[in-house]
Amino acid sequence: MPNAFQPTDCLKDYYRTWISVYKEGAIRDVTLAKYRMSLAWVERLAPSLRLCELTRVAYQQLLNAYALEHERQTTMDFHHQLKGAILDAVDDGLIPRDPTRKVIIKGKLPAEKKRKYLNQFELHALLRSLKLGERADWDWFILLVAKTGLRFSEALALTPADFDFAHQTLSVTKTWNYKDGGGFAPTKNRSSVRKVQLDWQLIMQFAVLVKDLPTDQPIFVPEEKVYNSTVNDRLERYCRALDIPVISVHGLRHTHASILLYAGVSIASVARRLGHASMTTTQKTYLHVIQELENQDIDLVMRSLANLR
Numbered sequence: 001m002p003n004a005f006q007p008t009d010c011l012k013d014y015y016r017t018w019i020s021v022y023k024e025g026a027i028r029d030v031t032l033a034k035y036r037m038s039l040a041w042v043e044r045l046a047p048s049l050r051l052c053e054l055t056r057v058a059y060q061q062l063l064n065a066y067a068l069e070h071e072r073q074t075t076m077d078f079h080h081q082l083k084g085a086i087l088d089a090v091d092d093g094l095i096p097r098d099p100t101r102k103v104i105i106k107g108k109l110p111a112e113k114k115r116k117y118l119n120q121f122e123l124h125a126l127l128r129s130l131k132l133g134e135r136a137d138w139d140w141f142i143l144l145v146a147k148t149g150l151r152f153s154e155a156l157a158l159t160p161a162d163f164d165f166a167h168q169t170l171s172v173t174k175t176w177n178y179k180d181g182g183g184f185a186p187t188k189n190r191s192s193v194r195k196v197q198l199d200w201q202l203i204m205q206f207a208v209l210v211k212d213l214p215t216d217q218p219i220f221v222p223e224e225k226v227y228n229s230t231v232n233d234r235l236e237r238y239c240r241a242l243d244i245p246v247i248s249v250h251g252l253r254h255t256h257a258s259i260l261l262y263a264g265v266s267i268a269s270v271a272r273r274l275g276h277a278s279m280t281t282t283q284k285t286y287l288h289v290i291q292e293l294e295n296q297d298i299d300l301v302m303r304s305l306a307n308l309r
Helices: 011-022 029-045 056-067 072-091 120-129 138-148 152-156 200-209 228-242 249-262 267-274 279-285 287-306
Strands: 169-172 194-197
Touching (some): 011 029, 029 072, 056 072, 120 249, 138 200, 138 228, 138 249, 194 267, 228 249, 249 267, 249 279, 249 287, 267 279, 279 287
Antiparallel strands (some): 169 194
16 A cells, blocks of 8 residues: 555554455455454554554554453464554555564463363264254254254255255355345355265255255245354253253354264365365364374374284
8 A cells, every 4th residue: 555654644544444455355254354353453452553653562562452351362363464464564664674573472361161062972862852843944954064064154055956865965055144134155165165975864854854845945044034043042952951061053063073083084084074175274173182083093002012022
């Protein structure tokens, strides 16, 4: 943004314009919302900080103030979102040198994390308790997500035409824009377009369930607006009645992936099934499972070596 700003202008004004010029229309709405949230924090924590005053100390103080109310990883995300704009300001000559160099990331201690997935026995109990009738409803939705690992918006967008009953596959090619009034939308990324293999029992159940439904209309979208809280509330009631950990619909996706990993399915296969852009995403998300499996592998290796004579 050459000549649009002066060194005496405020960081918040530069950052707001930078988001508008470089991010709007170039990134997904959910990611854009995170940038705008970062802008709101800059406006709150440094409302009068000028570009020419943005030294390493001033930038570190801004991050420290943010870190007082956020965990370290969240502070790291805030830093990365703000750093892109600041480096552009350096390139434009509005800031004499990079104030983000050698920054120290702080943050509150992470809160104790609740388990976000069910083990195999808990999942069995949940699925047995579902009331599966003759019409597609949220109980059928819960079953489908549990057995496929689909994202909430992906499962909402499914139509009968997406099922290939002969080959026992489900095509994921779109999402449902439930946050903005509905309608089909693109998948999260190119890797999210995929075919998911279904077990014979699920494919037979859905062959009967959708046989009289319009082939090109979403199976689970009612006439009124869809809220993920509706499904989460139903799932919570089941979990509490069964005295198992309360999870969300997204937790069913975590449950699906965790069970596959514990069963010995490769990380690469799980990543493809979930529609992750790379195996790195899968490894980061399910690090706790992978580490536990590695510990089991070490025990197996040691027992195998001990038996050698």
